[in-house]
Amino acid sequence: MSSLPLSPTFKRILLEALILTVLAFTVGLSANYKLVMNAFTGKTVVAPIEQPVAKAPPTTTVVTQAFPDPIELDEIDELLSEGALLVDARNIDDYKAGHLKGAISLPLGKIDSMLASFSQQVAEDQTLILYCNGFGCPDSFDLGILLIEAGYQQVRVYEGGFPEWRDEGRPIEEGLQ
Amino acid sequence: MSLLLTVVYHLSRLTLAGVFLYAGYIKADDPVAFAGQVANYQILPYAWNFLVAATLPYLEVMCGVLLLLNKRVRPALLVLFVLNLIFMLLLSYTIARGLDIDCGCFNPDSESKTSPLMALWRDAGLLLLMISAWLLRYRQSLPEEGDAGE
Numbered sequence: 001m002s003s004l005p006l007s008p009t010f011k012r013i014l015l016e017a018l019i020l021t022v023l024a025f026t027v028g029l030s031a032n033y034k035l036v037m038n039a040f041t042g043k044t045v046v047a048p049i050e051q052p053v054a055k056a057p058p059t060t061t062v063v064t065q066a067f068p069d070p071i072e073l074d075e076i077d078e079l080l081s082e083g084a085l086l087v088d089a090r091n092i093d094d095y096k097a098g099h100l101k102g103a104i105s106l107p108l109g110k111i112d113s114m115l116a117s118f119s120q121q122v123a124e125d126q127t128l129i130l131y132c133n134g135f136g137c138p139d140s141f142d143l144g145i146l147l148i149e150a151g152y153q154q155v156r157v158y159e160g161g162f163p164e165w166r167d168e169g170r171p172i173e174e175g176l177q
Numbered sequence: 178m179s180l181l182l183t184v185v186y187h188l189s190r191l192t193l194a195g196v197f198l199y200a201g202y203i204k205a206d207d208p209v210a211f212a213g214q215v216a217n218y219q220i221l222p223y224a225w226n227f228l229v230a231a232t233l234p235y236l237e238v239m240c241g242v243l244l245l246l247n248k249r250v251r252p253a254l255l256v257l258f259v260l261n262l263i264f265m266l267l268l269s270y271t272i273a274r275g276l277d278i279d280c281g282c283f284n285p286d287s288e289s290k291t292s293p294l295m296a297l298w299r300d301a302g303l304l305l306l307m308i309s310a311w312l313l314r315y316r317q318s319l320p321e322e323g324d325a326g327e
Contacts, residue, residue, distance in 0.1 A: 016252035017259075024239045028232030032208050039212075039227035 068144030071129060071156040073164060079156070084127040089139040090162070092176075100131065100162065101171035108132075108139040111146055119150065127154035134161035186313035187247075189306045194244035196303065197257060200283050201237030204230070214280075218267060236260070250314050258307050261300050268297045 029036060071079070080086070086103035088095045095105040106118055122128070128147060130140040144155045158165075166172055204211040212230035215221065221229065236256065243253040268280065271293045280296035291299075 013251045013255055016249055017255040020239060020243075020249070020252055020256055021236060024236035025232045027239075028205075028235035029228075031205075031235070032227075032231035035208060036224075036227050036231050039224040 068130065068141060068148065068155040068157045071158050073158070073160050073168060076129060076158060079127055079129060082127070084129050084154075084156075085122065087128050087130045087143070088162075089130050089132040089143040094133070094162075096175055098162070098166070098172045098174050100165050101173045103131075103173075105176070106143065108143045108146075111143065115146075115150060122152075124151045125153055127156070128152055129156050129158050131158040131161040131165070134159070134163040137161060182313055182316070186310060189310040189313070190244050190247065190250060193254075193257065193303065193306055193310060194241045196241075197237045198241035198245065201234040201239075201241060203283060205234035205238060208234070218271060220267070220270075233260075244310075251311060254307050254311050254314070258304070258311070261304050261307065265297060265300045265304070268293045268300065272297070 076084075080102070086100050088099045088103045088105045089108050090099075090105075091107045091109060092105055095103075095107070099105070106114055128144075130144050130147075132139040132143075140157045140159070140161065144157050147155050208227070208230040211234065212226045215226040215229050216223070237260070240253040240257050243249045264282075280291045280293055282291060282296050282299070
C-alpha cells in the first residue's frame, strides 16, 4: 500500500502494528483466559455453537450437514419439563452402573443395530438431550450427528455429561430402564 | 490537502472506526458464540476457535479506537488491512467449498445471516476505504502524534 514499503516510516508503522496486535492479543487472552484454557484442556463449558452447515447446491443435489447444539446443566430442567428425552450415548455397562434419571440407553457403538427400534419408539420431533462421560467425550456429539442425519430435528448435547450431573447431586438411576 | 480530500479521509476513518468498534464489541461480548461462528469455517482445530474468538475482537476494538481518535491511524489501518485480506481469503475459500454459513462478521447471536458472498463484497468495500484512508493519511498534513515526517 505504501509507496515506500521499506522506508523507516513504514518499518515504524509495521512495528507499531505488531505491538498493537500483541497488545490486543494479551488483553483478549487476559479477559478470556479461563475460556481459552478450558478449550485447550478439553474442559470447555460450552462448545462452539455449530450452526447447520449446508452445502450450496452445486448442481442438482443438496448435501446437508448439521451439528447438535450444546446445552448446559441449568437449561436441561426447562427442556425436561417440556418433555425432552435424555439419551445416554455411553456403552451399556456404564449405563447400567449409573445414568441420569429418566435417560434411555443408545450407545454410539450400537447405533447401527438400535437406530431402527429407537426411531420406532421416539418421534422425530422429540427433543433429545444426549450425554456421555463429560468434557472430552465425543460420543454424544457423534451420536447427535447420526441422529440428525436420521431425521431428528431437536438434538442437543449436554457436554458436562454424567460426571457433572452426578457431582451436582442430580438424581441417578442404576440398571436397565 | 484539499478540503474535499480531508473530508473523504475523515469519513473513511470514522466509517472504519464505527464498523470495527461495533464488530469487535459485540463479538467480545459473546466469545463463545463467536467461537461457534469461527468453527463453522471448519479450518481451525477445535480449541483454536476459542483462541481466535478471545483475541480477535479486541484487536478490532483497539484499531477502531485508534481510528476514532485519529491516532496511530496507519498502524491501525495496516492491521485491519491484513485482517481484512485474511477474512476475504477465508470467505473465498468458504465459497469455493460451497459452505453456506453465516460469515460471523458481526453479531454472533443474530438471527439474520450474511452469506460469504455478501460478506466478501462488504469486505472489498472496507478494503477500499482502508486504502483511501491510508493514501490520504499519507498525503494529508494533519498532525499525528508519532507520525512526524510522514
